[in-house]
Amino acid sequence: SQTIHQWPATLVQPVGSPLSLECTVEGTSNPNLYWYRQAAGRGLQLLFYSVGIGQISSEVPQNLSASRPQDRQFILSSKKLLLSDSGFYLCAWGNRAEAFFGQGTRLTVV
Amino acid sequence: GENVEQHPSTLSVQEGDSAVIKCTYSDSASNYFPWYKQELGKGPQLIIDIRSNVGEKKDQRIAVTLNKTAKHFSLHITETQPEDSAVYFCAAWASGTYKYIFGTGTRLKVLA
Numbered sequence: 412s413q414t415i416h417q418w419p420a421t422l423v424q425p426v427g428s429p430l431s432l433e434c435t436v437e438g439t440s441n442p443n444l445y446w447y448r449q450a451a452g453r454g455l456q457l458l459f460y461s462v463g464i465g466q467i468s469s470e471v472p473q474n475l476s477a478s479r480p481q482d483r484q485f486i487l488s489s490k491k492l493l494l495s496d497s498g499f500y501l502c503a504w505g506n507r508a509e510a511f512f513g514q515g516t517r518l519t520v521v
Numbered sequence: 522g523e524n525v526e527q528h529p530s531t532l533s534v535q536e537g538d539s540a541v542i543k544c545t546y547s548d549s550a551s552n553y554f555p556w557y558k559q560e561l562g563k564g565p566q567l568i569i570d571i572r573s574n575v576g577e578k579k580d581q582r583i584a585v586t587l588n589k590t591a592k593h594f595s596l597h598i599t600e601t602q603p604e605d606s607a608v609y610f611c612a613a614w615a616s617g618t619y620k621y622i623f624g625t626g627t628r629l630k631v632l633a
Contacts, residue, residue, distance in 0.1 A: 454624065501565070510567070512557075
């Protein structure tokens, strides 16, 4: 069966520091991969998605970037975090239609 | 692009009563509509979905209906239980776009 791993679960980072969140998927090949952000009590905002290695589509211009160095690995990065980058970051994978989420990373920028 | 609206934003029901959450979408090309349940501090979990060639789908106490003409779909939870309390999200997906567009969520509280 397919599983998705996302880490770390929580992260506290100072303003101006770099960020790297990693997501890996097991049990499937060539999945579509997604990064979403969820502000407290709010909905899911699509940040990036990828349909293949090295293919990244950005939905919202911002302080973040994404990379897909391997088929089942998706990384969310920032060179310098802003206070507004705080939130709950969710990785998801999908094939054709169904999408499945990881357990999320709660990022607090202080 | 696709836009998904979800109502209500909060919903309180007595245990044992039914709950209904409604969503509308704008892109007629959307052909897959999942519903997710998100518990506090966790990622959303897919609970039921429906494709555009089906009008209704049921799985035990939950059901989803789709009206393609009106571009709306609904989640129905019967015989609600306290463990149904969570935030529920609807979404729409159009083949060829690869993107899931989510509604803004409904916080359901089941009162014991």
